[in-house]
Amino acid sequence: MDIQERLLKRDKRACARLISMLENNDEEAINIIKRLFNKTGSAYVIGITGPPGSGKSTLTDRLTKELRKEGKRVGILAIDPTSPFSGGAILGDRIRMSDLALDKDVFIRSMGTRGFLGGVSKATWGAVKILDMYGCDYIFIETVGVGQSEIDIVKMADTVLMVLIPNMGDDIQAIKAGIMEIADVFAINKSDLDGADKTKMEIEMNLDLNEKKEYRPPVVKVSAQKNEDIDILLRKLRDHEKYLKDTELIHQIRQRNLKTEILQLAEEEILRMIMDKAYENDLLEELSIKVEKREENPYTAKEKIVALIKD
Amino acid sequence: MNRPIRVLVAKPGLDGHDRGAKVIARALRDAGMEVIYTGLRQTPEQIVAAAVQEDVDVVAMSLLSGAHNHLFPKVVNLLKGEGVDDVLVLGGGVIPDDDIPFLLESGVEAIFTPGTPTKDVIDFINTNIKRK
Incomplete structure (x- = not known):
């Protein structure tokens, strides 16, 4: 029996393991949530x-x-x-x-x-x-x-x-x-x-x-x-x-909460993209040195990083 | 490993001395682990139930009452009964040297007696963890 079936059969270990997988950003946990979300x-x-x-x-x-x-x-x-x-x-x-x-x-x-x-x-x-x-x-x-x-x-x-x-x-x-x-x-x-x-x-x-x-x-x-x-x-x-x-206010509240959740997920992904670019080829390191020497300013430095994910 | 190791620190039995357990909990926290502390006077059944729900990598028990030969193996067996085979079970406290071979044979993977540097416990966990 796979973990999804075990969860639906109210198996505590399966439930516990899935929460861990989710905490550790395991793709499989996310796929299970996608599949079972309508439940x-x-x-x-x-x-x-x-x-x-x-x-x-x-x-x-x-x-x-x-x-x-x-x-x-x-x-x-x-x-x-x-x-x-x-x-x-x-x-x-x-x-x-x-x-x-x-x-x-x-x-x-x-x-x-x-x-x-x-x-x-x-x-x-x-x-x-x-x-x-x-x-x-x-x-x-x-x-x-x-x-x-x-x-x-x-x-x-x-x-x-x-x-x-x-x-x-x-x-x-x-x-x-x-x-x-x-x-x-x-x-x-x-x-x-x-x-x-x-x-x-x-x-x-x-x-x-x-x-x-x-x-x-x-x-x-x-x-x-x-x-x-x-x-x-x-x-x-x-x-x-x-x-x-x-x-029926419950629907309004849940929709409000879901908006935050969806944005939160999107924000996370975009942040990860920014981090990847910022640390690629020591770009952030390089920019911070330039900014500290006043050869560059924080706003232009930001624009350079953001420009990279817009492509 | 790309995730924090989760450790249940538990006090089985009836003694109320938890200084050792707290020192270990704090040392493991500082080593980057998530420590679930369950408090005093836990039955083996409660410890195992918590270990399952918390999906821990390690169950670390501290006991100073003398009941270790009964309670430590009981936790090992209850875990087996739940089908849990990837958890490291550790024991600590005032444990006579003569009792250690029996405990190791019963499935407790290490016994740490008073005076053990916390680093030894951390190293043991990092080396012997069963899950990736």
Whole structure:
């Protein structure tokens, strides 16, 4: 049986191997996705993002357990940062998900960002499709711990959950642009800590300043550690799913995301072409020396490289 | 090799001493490997399930409780049972010299005892990796 058949028969090893092949830019993985793409689209994708240490992994574990009570199959892509220096990574999200390892209807995969910015990895887009083909009903993408502007998750997920914790800063943080703008649902985790109510209120006030829309992101206080109010949070996530599906907005969101994905793929290929030309015959080396000596300027140097791929 | 080597660093059994595992994890990270760290007190079944889902090249276990003769071979056998034959299984921790031949015979490919330079572990992995 080949790997494609094994994937469709829900073989975990086949699923795992395909994700690796995709991460390593293996042509065969891409061909399998091309062939099976019309079988995807039924999984619902929830992005979980938030600052480091806010409890994303624990919350992912709890939400998965809640979905498992309903018999849903769950895939989890847990992303942690790759070192820009060594290319290595410590992927530690599984620590909080130990109980799920043996559940035959849960598949957890840790991924390094491998140089990709924005809180996810380049292969995450494809890995979601592989988990969809594998038969997951829900797929959680847990981003790296984010700061203020890593918002690529919004281009991958149907619903974005922002996990915050009390006392992360003053109320100006809540009105800043960036990650605060992408959430469909807010969770204030570690709700037993002082300041949880204040944080909730600051976010609510910020949301009140938004233009009036049919859907307003809910803000839910939870404690992942103590397993409190996880059911409420899941209900809010599914309310958003239902809203998108009832209003057919889901198609708009998915088309928007696909635009980004297609452009992303095109960008990658063009970048590779540029890199190939730039390093061919030490052209980049030569140009950088000339620019440093002021015999050339960066803009003309760029034009010379770009001219080479236009032929 | 044109891809990062993936290593599962696992703590089987009941001891809570993970300094060694963390030092190894950090050294492998600095050697350019992707290290999946699963935390304390993992059963052999959990370790194997994680190794399968993470599609790792290496399972590196650290154990200081004395249960190595039971737990290390069990992981080797469970991997075989899953049909996994291209993963390098390594053991580390406080392991008496007398136990090492048995462990190697059981399919653990190397045992690293306290004091091993991290470079030796990295070199062993780079040399003995089973997948291209």
